[in-house]
Amino acid sequence: MFIKDYISKDFPCFSLTDSIESARSTLEDFGYTHIFIKKSHHFYGAIAKDFLDEQEGTLKDLEHQIERFAILEDHNIMDSIRLFYTFNANVIPVINKNEKYVGYIGYEDIFQVLSRYPLFSESGAILTIETPVRKYSMTEIANIIESNNSKFYGGFISFMSDEAIQVTIKISNENLASIDSTFDRYDYRIVEKYYSDEKSDLFKDRFGFFQKFIEI
Template sequence: MDIREYIINDVEPLELKDSVQHAKKIFQQLTFSHMPVMDGELYVGCVSETDAHCFEAGQSLTDVKYAFDVFMVREDTHWLDVLEAFAQHNSNVMPVLDEKNKYLGYYELKDIMQHFSDSPFLYESGAVIVIEKGSTDYSFSEIAQIVESNDSKIFGFFVSNYRDHISEITLKISPANVNAVLQTFRRYSYDVVSAAEDDSYLDALKERSDYLDKYLNI
């Protein structure tokens, strides 16, 4: 599903020449965790609300550029990867750039979460599996191959937690051949944290993802 319709420009990004005091005023008016910062036409990163309140009001954003968080997604990034980026950077704003690195606007987490709530991940009957593996040792393509090789269908998956270089991946699959899917994950050295039937999957999702628990209210 295409989420580019959710790219918005209601709030102008900050400029490097802006003062920290100006950034503080913007954060007081909004509920954003971060604000994109531009150097002319060039996106240079995001300043966080937490950092902004720690800086001296008389400083310029150029003076505190070292503290910027540099993250973004492309306009064609899949919505599950966008959701993962929100979680990785603990942000509720995600800058969007095109293939030439032109700033297009930003996503708000609440909009992507609404898209998430409307997806088959939530409304299709199935089972939710939570697995773990080293963050450099897995791939989404491998996970999909494991599920589909056991004649099951994958409705969606995303990184629901990250700690000590271990990624936790939550996925929802069709109810067919769940045990075979679990056995195959173990053969591929995935740790199976839990496997829940459809009637309990939302509770498991909230319990195992502190980040999404703050925003998912369905």
């Protein structure tokens, strides 16, 4: 799951001397949210599409709108998720350790990689449970599920405060009533639950989980 295994190289990195019109035309062709800028052969930053609309001149005129974000090619693809969310981007520039632009990774690339994992691909039940911070234990949560002869596909912290933690989990559909009762007995509060074993709901499950990853 290293970034370098998913890099695409067909999206150019512009120079400040390039025209705004050429950059805007390229964005229209690709459908991305940002263009990338290099300066003195090193990656310099990105400019959002909104700043290119109805503008003329060169990209130098928009230098004050440059945002500095990129990901190193030897990082894990999970490291890119916060960048997509923080910069409201559907494309992230990839650089090497010398800060040279080597390509990009798109939102779709991440979605396709994650959707192959059981957390997203398996049909099952989605639960969000809440517990006091002092009691939080992912090991205990997994044990509760597996002790009721259900499969634990994975989970993540979807909310955290000084007092409480909410954990969203994906499990198989076996013995759901028993799992609910066991969580209640161990003082876990079920905040949300979605039970379905229909194959037609798989895409909905995947997209919902991916959105939650983006938001944290």
